[in-house]
Amino acid sequence: MNLKAKIEAKDLNFYYGDKQALKKINLIAPKNKVTALIGPSGCGKSTFIRTLNRMNDVILGTRVEGEVFLDGENIYSPKVDVVELRKRVGMVFQKPNPFPKSIFDNIAYGLRINGMKRKKNIEEIVEKSLKEAALWDEVKDRLGENAFALSGGQQQRLCIARSLAVEPDVILFDEPCSAIDPIATAKIEDLIQILKKNYTVLIVTHNMQQAARVSDFTAFLMLGELIEYGETGKIFTNPENKLTEDYITGRFG
């Protein structure tokens, strides 16, 4: 691959207690590309994506082995500040999780906890983020309303805008469309295409068509192992591994 690696996992093992959830994963997510992770339930794709912003750290009894490089720096090195890492690697969760605050305050949350005080700066970034998440036109007249008043799809775009506001380099999507309807899903897929110009995107999805539509590279995981990884076009038309073929043709999963 002639691309610049943004994220690189090297021999990554992950354990929940005694149970090994990831087995020697080696994977490169290139800069400004969309990398999709597919595989049957419980294959470790969500676990994998959560190792990239060390979100698994908060789950008790878990353990990581191996390395994950972000711009060549191992994020599991003791020198790394997890808080700084999570600012650089944003995350959008499976279920839209707006905070019970106004639309404005949801976006401003990340700015405020990171110490931004000037109202004018905050307002500028809130507007910029909402525009980037293609939500501005729908909410610009009601920024003071509670975020729960938005539809599910809007809530998810709000959460995307919220993570964009802290200016990450990488955005992780953990099945972002599994709780929203097809039209809202289409909007988020379009959005991901635009986002990759400025960000590196990784997306976990259950939906193979979605992976085919949005991603440049696809990784197929099964039972914690990376079975096959390559350009999306190749994985979906000419997979090398029999298991991959069986999965994408719908023989199991």
Next chain:
Amino acid sequence: MNKKKFIEFLGFFSLRICVYLVLAVILLFVYDIGSKGVGSINWEFLSQAPRKGMTEGGIFPAIIGTFLVTIVTAILAVPLGMFAAIYLNEYAKQTKLTRIIRLSIRNLSGVPSIVYGLFGVILFVNILKFGTSVLSAGLTLGLLTLPWTITASEEALKTIPNSYREGALALGATKWQAIRTNVLPYALPGMLTGTVLGLARAAGETAPIMFTGAAFYLPMLPKSLADQFMALPYHLYVMATQHHAISQVRPLAYGTALVLIILILLMNLAVFILRFRLRRVIKD
């Protein structure tokens, strides 16, 4: 009516009867105390000290005493209880030790209040030499309230979805920032409710203050935390069982009971309003 529907009817009917029974008991109780006590309540009763061997006069010192001792209780139990709950629910690893600690706290809330009273005598009155005083009694009641405030606060924290915590962390919040800005504000109404219910219970306790500071009769109000005091529940106990002319002072006892119930009701009402306000602030 077919059998299925009849069984359903029977089920709901018995549930409804249970609710009515409970309501009836409460209403009867309130009516009994209200009707017998209301006659004694007037401005003099609320603003004067007892006179003539407590056969006349009012309960002002007891109201003030209960008020003061409850403040001491709150100062100990509210912050300590809330912080302990935050630690247990948000920070502590879920190990065997924390499970034992949690279980012990639950069990402490079932310990009879007289045991707390004896403990208070030993610790606060004798060892720490606070004497029989507002301070000793308040601290004893504080210990009694702690398990309640911890448990209630922990339950309130548990109702906050994990996605609030994770969402904040994912934006680069530290754990404390996530808790302070995205968990506590939403848990606070629930935490306060449980806490004030605990305080209300403490305000009505007799046994823990009996040996630690409450006095049978005092001609004056406590001047400092080191003084003894009169308290409503203890005064009621005295008037109902220890007085030399029990039947003569019976109306005063009922009046005292009514005042105590109203005070506790007011405390609960205050929380109710506070909760309502907090909820609105959060929504806006």
